[in-house]
Amino acid sequence: xxxxxxxxxxxxxxxxxxxxxxxxxxxxxxxxxxxxxxxxxxxxxxxxxxxxxxxxxxxxxxxxxxxxxxxxxxxxxxxxxxxxxxxxxxxxxxxxxxxxxxxxxxxxxxxxxxxxxxxxxxxxxxxxxxxxxxxxxxxxxxxxxxxxxxxxxxxxxxxxxxxxxxxxxxxxxxxxxxxxxxxxxxxxxxxxxxxxxxxxxxxxxxxxxxxxxxxxxxxxxxxxxxxxxxxxxxxxxxxxxxxxxxxxxxxxxxxxxxxxxxxxxxxxxxxxxxxxxxxxxxxxxxxxxxxxxxxxxxxxxxx
Numbered sequence: 001x002x003x004x005x006x007x008x009x010x011x012x013x014x015x016x017x018x019x020x021x022x023x024x025x026x027x028x029x030x031x032x033x034x035x036x037x038x039x040x041x042x043x044x045x046x047x048x049x050x051x052x053x054x055x056x057x058x059x060x061x062x063x064x065x066x067x068x069x070x071x072x073x074x075x076x077x078x079x080x081x082x083x084x085x086x087x088x089x090x091x092x093x094x095x096x097x098x099x100x101x102x103x104x105x106x107x108x109x110x111x112x113x114x115x116x117x118x119x120x121x122x123x124x125x126x127x128x129x130x131x132x133x134x135x136x137x138x139x140x141x142x143x144x145x146x147x148x149x150x151x152x153x154x155x156x157x158x159x160x161x162x163x164x165x166x167x168x169x170x171x172x173x174x175x176x177x178x179x180x181x182x183x184x185x186x187x188x189x190x191x192x193x194x195x196x197x198x199x200x201x202x203x204x205x206x207x208x209x210x211x212x213x214x215x216x217x218x219x220x221x222x223x224x225x226x227x228x229x230x231x232x233x234x235x236x237x238x239x240x241x242x243x244x245x246x247x248x249x250x251x252x253x254x255x256x257x258x259x260x261x262x263x264x265x266x267x268x269x270x271x272x273x274x275x276x277x278x279x280x281x282x283x284x285x286x287x288x289x290x291x292x293x294x295x296x297x298x299x300x301x302x303x
Contacts, residue, residue: 024051025092030095030189102115
């Protein structure tokens, strides 16, 4: 595994590369990092070139802005792909990373061959979800022990109740990673997620439906295209009428962070979708690693 950096607007974004073959890009969830994919990478890198990215403010990547919007994170992903001469890849996103994968497909459709959504979905936050996010932002902005308390309470809820004792080491590792993040970084991504739009049209691109609605130390310095140009690029971007994207949905029966029924209904919108239904919470690649590694490996071989 090789550790590398790309510079975006003067800030370093960290990623790792393993293996050779068709490209796969791994995108972690909130307050995680590229390191969470280590076990999966060992399997998938046997047949694929695997890039695992620390999204802005996470892991070894620097904070880029006061608000890390989902489209900004998507442009960072495209910058890493460009630096590594990856013309197109399958994107694998966990939770927040799934939102970013969908945004990459929205902004750069030619870069995406397929998407694996680990415990993620395409709709924007509903009223309750948005209210919860805003309360978290207000709590974090209060300072003091708020960040420590928020991280400590949040991490165990990512796992199914029956798996929390077995996963105590993973919970501790996630808690340590979350506490290591700066308050600035956590607020930046929370604010970005609060303004996330719906990416449901990405699910139906190229289908008969066509649209959908629902509630819901190696460094590459990239030139000309900067993150500051994102707004203009987004305003002028229109999805291409291409063949339907293949999707893979991995869903946990005991996931407390996603509305499972909503995710299932979204999978039904896709022309090409495969579903792995697991007796786990929000962390299937740790709670049910063998099943996840094999299912995604087979999906990658077909795409």
